[in-house]
Amino acid sequence: MGRSESVPSGQTGDRPSVPEQRSGDAPYLRVNDLRVRFNTEDGVVRAVDGVSFTVERGRTLGIVGESGSGKSVTSLAILGLHNAKRASIGGEIFVGGRQLVGLPEEEVRRLRGRDMAMIFQDPLSALHPYFTVGRQIAEAYRVHHPRAGKREARQRAVDMLGRVGIPQPARRFDQYPHEFSGGMRQRAMIAMALVNDPDLLIADEPTTALDVTVQAQILDLLADLQAEFHSAIILITHDLGVVSQVADDVLVMYGGRAVERGSVEQVLRRPQHPYTWGLLSSVPSLHGDADAELVPIRGNPPSLINLPSGCSFHPRCRYADRNGDRSRSEVPELRPAGEEGHLVSCHLAAEERTRLYREEIAHVGVAR
């Protein structure tokens, strides 16, 4: 998807110093030090804790993480979908130059669906079962085009259904979601998200509920549509294989924080964070030695109410003892990892990381 192999940095217009990333050719989305907290009876959940990134038009950022890493909370914050009574949101979110944090609900609603749209994991719960698929798409169009007549909206919806590869779109317009197969529903949801030509598309595990052969179709479709519409895409997933296929840049999240960021080449080929290493070496592969042991990450993901001190990955990290007590006591900042545009938050010295990766990780699992 808009991959440019020749650009080594992956993130143009992104200076290594983290919280400030201002540049000439402003990226369409700029998230700065985003913090999302929920007050619960058990305590404050720091679901997202100081995350920054940018996405330009025509590029795809893959956000990778396991459950509870904060990846979905981040995307809902960008779309302003958190309940203001329960969540407190800090930091900055600039979409097309407009700061969204603190913007009145009505103004965010005006942007949502028009400038930015979302594709959810489960199309069955995102589509209303009571209305025809076509009517829902047409309505999404009319909300942002109040002057458009019914006929025009219908035509637009039929066009979109055809664009996302649904056969006989005019007939399909009048069918209900349950009459669509899983893959077709996901296509319909993509049609709905794209009906207003959004500049930013957030896809949250868009293919997780689908079979692999259908997943392949949907990933191809997203790539084709991006080439056509030139939108900025955020793809949230736990599947490193999906990321390797469609992302230009990758952000790895753990316990609500960004632990590594860079081009897909940097993060998957020359990963710098022990958590990224762990993810790569625990994925079973279709190639290589099938009898080799997988190398899992020990322990369990942390509780967001009671994050471990210092680097929140330290209880599961095999190298946490290499810096005296630093990993336990000091939260590592996201710092340049060496190559331009590659950032990592780890207390290990750069040379040691490179050595460890080469000697202990690179030959394991899919990290090879």
Next chain:
Amino acid sequence: MSEVGTPSAEAEPLLRVRGLAKHFPVRTGLRSRGVVRAVDGLDFDVRPGETVGLVGESGCGKTTTGRMLVRLLEPSAGTIEFDGRDITHAGRRELRPLRQDLQIIFQDPYASLNPRHTVGRIIAMPLQVNGVEPAGGVKARVQELLEVVGLNPEHYNRYPHEFSGGQRQRIGIARALALRPKLIVADEPVSALDVSIQAQVVNLLRELQRDLGLAFVFIAHDLAVVRHFCQRVAVMYLGKIVEIGDRADIYERPQHPYTRALLSAIPDVTKLGPAGRIRLTGDVPTPLDPPSGCRFRTRCWKAREICATEEPALVSRDGGGQATACHFPESGPVAGESGGTAGAAVEEVSK
């Protein structure tokens, strides 16, 4: 056909499945709308200590098959023999002694444990139900099991909600092991878990399989996980086995176009960028009205007339253990690896 997928007859199979089928009637109100042929004639064997994978996409009948094997579902046709005995229609009482040898692990570690029971009680349940008195007492056995699956034996008195997803799946495994079974049917045992935890559980299952000599029927949609766990693999499509063979046959020399498409559709972390994969068009057809002849023909780029009229039999091409149900089987390594066949396939599909 009867010895399909059986490379050699050295060991008597522990599990022998022949012509196994499950048809669910579909009704609207009182009117019958026909039957869903969820599983439609399966033949395969599992030898003692062997791990056999059942793979396929949703609706292929793999879960229904697993449930019939442990007799949570009543087969509509065919036979299941376990340890030399026909258990196809065995009643509760006849099954009771077999329950000790035949256990199941479920996909959802949240829904498969009773939230009101302590872990100790959950794991001890199969012992009680079957009236088994372990040598050192129930508690000692449960604690031993907790240790075997890598949990703290002191957590005997805790409740399921106090454990993470991966730990709960370990509890489900301990429960399945309680009666020292010979065969475990594992239905998507790791698909609900995070990647880092998934590897822990796969390693545990592999270790148990080796140490205890357990046979497994491992049901999964993730072909990479299956490759790391199973010695033999059966690929299912719309209620039928389309290909069965040793791991190396299936992953390195698949013959059925569907197996090849399935393998090449898996996004591979080791390759960056859009993959040159076989693009299958459309979705899996409904099992309510499966295509005539070969069920895969509506999505197959090699389909000709004969595919619509004649159902291909699951037969071995070379007399070995790999059997394929296809009129036009492929040969050579997987598409996308070598490039040759992949390119051709992609071109043909895109026409």
